[in-house]
Amino acid sequence: xxxxxxxxxxxxxxIMLGLSGTAxxxxxxxxxxxxxxxxxxxxxxxxxxxxxxxxxxxxxSGGGMRNEILGTLILIALGSLFALPIGLMTGMYLSxxxxxxxxxxVRFVADVLSGVPSIVVGVFAYAIxxxxxxxxxxxxxxxxLAIIMIPVVARTTEESLRLVPHAVREAAxxxxxxxxxxxxxxxxxxxxxxxxxxxxxxxARIAGETAPLIFTALGNAFGVQGLFKxxxxxxxxxxxxxxxxxxxxxxxxxxxxxxLVLLILIISIxxxxxxxxxxxx
Amino acid sequence: MKPLLSGNKKNxxxxxxxxxxxxxxxxxxxxxxxxxxxxxxxxxxxxxxxILSIDAFPAIRKFGVSFFTSQSWNQVQESYGxxxxxxxxxxxxxxxxxxxxxxxxxAAIFLTELAPGxxxxxxxxxxxxxxxxxxxxxxxxxxxxLVPFIRSPVESWLGSNLGFLPLFQGPPFGVxxxxxxxxxxxxxxxxxxxxxxxAIRAVPDNQREAMLSLxxxxxxxxxxxxxxxxxSGLVGATILGLxxxxxxxxxxxxxxxxxxxxxxxxxxxxxxxxxxxxxEFNEASSELLVSSLMALALVLFIITLxxxxxxxxxxxxxxxxxxxxx
Numbered sequence: 001x002x003x004x005x006x007x008x009x010x011x012x013x014x015i016m017l018g019l020s021g022t023a024x025x026x027x028x029x030x031x032x033x034x035x036x037x038x039x040x041x042x043x044x045x046x047x048x049x050x051x052x053x054x055x056x057x058x059x060x061s062g063g064g065m066r067n068e069i070l071g072t073l074i075l076i077a078l079g080s081l082f083a084l085p086i087g088l089m090t091g092m093y094l095s096x097x098x099x100x101x102x103x104x105x106v107r108f109v110a111d112v113l114s115g116v117p118s119i120v121v122g123v124f125a126y127a128i129x130x131x132x133x134x135x136x137x138x139x140x141x142x143x144x145l146a147i148i149m150i151p152v153v154a155r156t157t158e159e160s161l162r163l164v165p166h167a168v169r170e171a172a173x174x175x176x177x178x179x180x181x182x183x184x185x186x187x188x189x190x191x192x193x194x195x196x197x198x199x200x201x202x203x204a205r206i207a208g209e210t211a212p213l214i215f216t217a218l219g220n221a222f223g224v225q226g227l228f229k230x231x232x233x234x235x236x237x238x239x240x241x242x243x244x245x246x247x248x249x250x251x252x253x254x255x256x257x258x259x260l261v262l263l264i265l266i267i268s269i270x271x272x273x274x275x276x277x278x279x280x281x
Numbered sequence: 282m283k284p285l286l287s288g289n290k291k292n293x294x295x296x297x298x299x300x301x302x303x304x305x306x307x308x309x310x311x312x313x314x315x316x317x318x319x320x321x322x323x324x325x326x327x328x329x330x331x332i333l334s335i336d337a338f339p340a341i342r343k344f345g346v347s348f349f350t351s352q353s354w355n356q357v358q359e360s361y362g363x364x365x366x367x368x369x370x371x372x373x374x375x376x377x378x379x380x381x382x383x384x385x386x387x388a389a390i391f392l393t394e395l396a397p398g399x400x401x402x403x404x405x406x407x408x409x410x411x412x413x414x415x416x417x418x419x420x421x422x423x424x425x426x427l428v429p430f431i432r433s434p435v436e437s438w439l440g441s442n443l444g445f446l447p448l449f450q451g452p453p454f455g456v457x458x459x460x461x462x463x464x465x466x467x468x469x470x471x472x473x474x475x476x477x478x479x480a481i482r483a484v485p486d487n488q489r490e491a492m493l494s495l496x497x498x499x500x501x502x503x504x505x506x507x508x509x510x511x512x513s514g515l516v517g518a519t520i521l522g523l524x525x526x527x528x529x530x531x532x533x534x535x536x537x538x539x540x541x542x543x544x545x546x547x548x549x550x551x552x553x554x555x556x557x558x559x560x561e562f563n564e565a566s567s568e569l570l571v572s573s574l575m576a577l578a579l580v581l582f583i584i585t586l587x588x589x590x591x592x593x594x595x596x597x598x599x600x601x602x603x604x605x606x607x
Contacts, residue, residue, distance in 0.1 A: 013498035017395060023387025024396070024404055027474065030467055031411045034422050089318030097312045098319075106319050113326050115589035116582060117528025119555045123562065123578045124329045127336055147329075150322055180311035208415020211530035211555070215562050235417045239531060242421045250425070257418045264413050272406060 035261065042258020045251040054223060055237075061248050065256055067223040068232040071138070072207065074224065075217065075233055078142025079206050083149035084199065090150070091157025091195075092183060107155075114151035121147050122212030130216060138224075138231035141217035145206040152205060156198025160191040197274050204267040208260055210235040234260055330582075337576035340569060348576060354541045354557075361573035363554070363580060365543050369458070370553040370581070373533060374526035376462025381469045382519050388470075389477035390503055405475070412471030420535035423464045428455040428536055431463070436548050451546045456538035459547040464532045469522035476521060476596065480514025481507060517595030524588040528581060530555040554581040 049064045056063030090110070094103050125144035130136055164187050172182040188195070210233075218230040219237065234256055241253035340361065341348060351362020388408070392401055432455030439449045484507050492502040508515070538550025539560055554577045565571045 009498055009501070013500040016500040016504075020387040020390040020395065023384045024391040026384055027388050027411065027470055028404060028407055030470075031407055033426070034411075034414060034419065034467075037422055037426055038418060086318045086321050089315045090322055093312075093315035093319045097315050106323070109323050109326055111593060112586060112589065113322065115524055115528075115585055116326075116329065117530065117555060117585055119528065119530040119558055120329075120333070120578045120582050123558060123575065124332060126562070127332045127575070128328065147325060150325070154322065178305050179308045181307070183311070204413055208417060210415070210417040211559055214559055218563075235415060235531075238421060239417050239535070242417075242424055243535060253421055257421050260415060261418060264415065265410065268410050268413050272409075 038254070038257050038261050041251075041254040042256075042261070045255040046258055050252070050255050055221065058244075058246055058249070063252070065232075065234060065237055065252065065259075067220070068234045068237040068256070069259070070224055071217070071220070071232040072234040074138060074231065075141050075145060075213075076203055076207055078138060078227075079145030079149055080199070080203065082142055082146035083153055083202070086146075087150045087153025087202070088157050088195070090154040091161060092188075094154065094158040095161035096179075096183060096187070107158075110151040110154050113147070114155075116147075117211075118148055118209055119211040122215055125212060126215045133228065135228060136216060136218035136230040137228045138217060139227050141213050141231065141233070144212035144216050145209060148209060148212065149202040149206055152202040153198055156201065157191075157195050160194025160198065161187060163194060164190040193274050197271050200267050200271050200274075204264050204271075207263055207267075208235050210239050214239075333575060333579045333582060336572060337579040338572070340572035340576040343569065344573075348573070352541075352543055356567070356570060359567065359569050361570065363573075363577055365541050366552050366554045366557045366577060367580065368543055369537070369551040370527055370555070370584075373458055373461040373465055373537065373551070373553055374523055376458060376547070377465025377469055377526045378519060378523055380463060380466035381473055381522060384466070385470050385473035385518070385522070386477050386515060388474045389481055390507075392474075392478055393481045394499070394503060394507065405478070408471045408474050411467070412475075416468070416529060416531040417535075419464060419468060420532035423460060423532055423536040427463060428460050431455050431460050435459075440548070447545045448547050451544075451548045453548055454538060454550055456536055457546075457548050457550045458537065458544075461533050461537040461551070461553070462547070464536055465526045465529060468529055468532060469526050472525055473518045473522040476518035477511075477515050480511040480518060480596075483514065484510045513595045513598055517592045517598075520588055520592035520595065524585050524592060527588065528555060528585050530559050534559045554578075 049062055051064060051069065052066055053062065053064035054067050055065065090106065094106055098106060121144050125140050125147070129140035129143060133140075168190060169182060169187060172186040173179070177185070213233050213236045217233050217236060219232045219240065220230040221232075224231060238253045238256040238260065241249040241256070244250065244253075344351065344361065348361065348363055349367070350364055351360065352364050353360050353362050354365070355361070388404075392404060396404065432453050436449075436453030436455065436459065440451075440453055443449045488506045488510055489502050492506040493499075497505065533553055534556035537553060537556055539552055539556055540550040541552050541557070542549070544551065558574050558577055558581075562571075562574050565574055
């Protein structure tokens, strides 16, 4: 009796531990499946034309996503331009200037904002910019992406600034400099790697965002025409081409996906490498 | 998502030696400047809530409660009801979590309790990469790889062997709730895994040692000591994953089939709030339709807001108790 109980416990143990290992393995397998399909399919349809040519009309083969690649870079730059001042300053406010109650409130707002579904952000950007200006625009898409970026940058900046030891702040103040000089001259440089890591994470996040672009950037067959005109974007074009009935366009979607995944893999690996060198004081 | 977990206690150290009131003009300007930018963020969120509410108002006023109970989405008769979209959002997220939670918690257990040291960080890194892959690419993969596989063998097999269940009835389209659920599982596994890992890691070692010293097997230790101790953290992780799944747009739009109906079958094409907005907003011409879509966005915003607040509370409570008990 005792013996068989022991055996069954031992087997339960083995089975359950085995299952948990299988679960971890499954996660790795799923990632491998997605990456391998994207990379293998993508590279077979990727060529120089894809990077240098503009989209051809349906039915003609060839053509590329030059405009969309350029568009995505512009949108990332616009989003960062709007989001970085707000995100960085909010991070500094949270770590060094806010009272505990205010800090809790601002942090709550940042958390709520980061939980807003990106499609809702897109609808909002449409309502405040596209509709009153009567035009889809790169500008409105930049604002939508910035709204997604702000809370990420704010929270990672705050965390990085907090990692700078308090003694460093006191040492700076003891030399008689004012607090804002201490922040910009001593604390921010100390937390620099961490802050940059946060910014890169935020960029990786917005680089692939599609939902908020559908009714802000819209896409533009004529290339990049200016800040207040519609603009193409890589993820948007991947979506359109993926759901298109034409095989040539499906293939271009895979090639676009390859580029996007490559960009995000590079950023992730850089972030990983950099966060090993964060401030440990 | 790590920043969300850290306690707020550290801040008090900074506060004790802050020099509020003593600062010179430069300090006051800079401090107010940081406050000003924080206020911009707060205003953005308020504006989002207000604008959505204003734009949703015409639809809510016209349809009243029936907006939430009606199944029709008819542009000719101008009658719009949200029920199929709300139902589809909840159903697809539920299927997603049903698949994601056991896998995530299993993986988290493996990563914290079982895996040898050299294996932990690489697997954790791979999970992070899975989290970073854009939704549209998961959708592309889902559409061209997963959906054909689901159509046959999975759905045709389930249909012919378990077709008597209402869950598995109807023709195997491939696109539909089953595919959407699997895609959502893939997209929520990374966040649930990493938060569960944090929660399990916060369990003090003496809890494990006590169980092991009583002669428990490792699984019994996990089952009776580790999991109960980290329960609120695990629930929080799950609910945060739910918040992610509810608002997920692109990948779901690409594999769910976009058909506006209520159904009990997992094979059936369906719709979610996010996919409805994504596929219809640009073409919406009538003001009432735009307002109805705005109302859908508002509903989605409110649901995810509530879900996120509950999750944050649970996760925070978990990390708070673990630091005091240590």
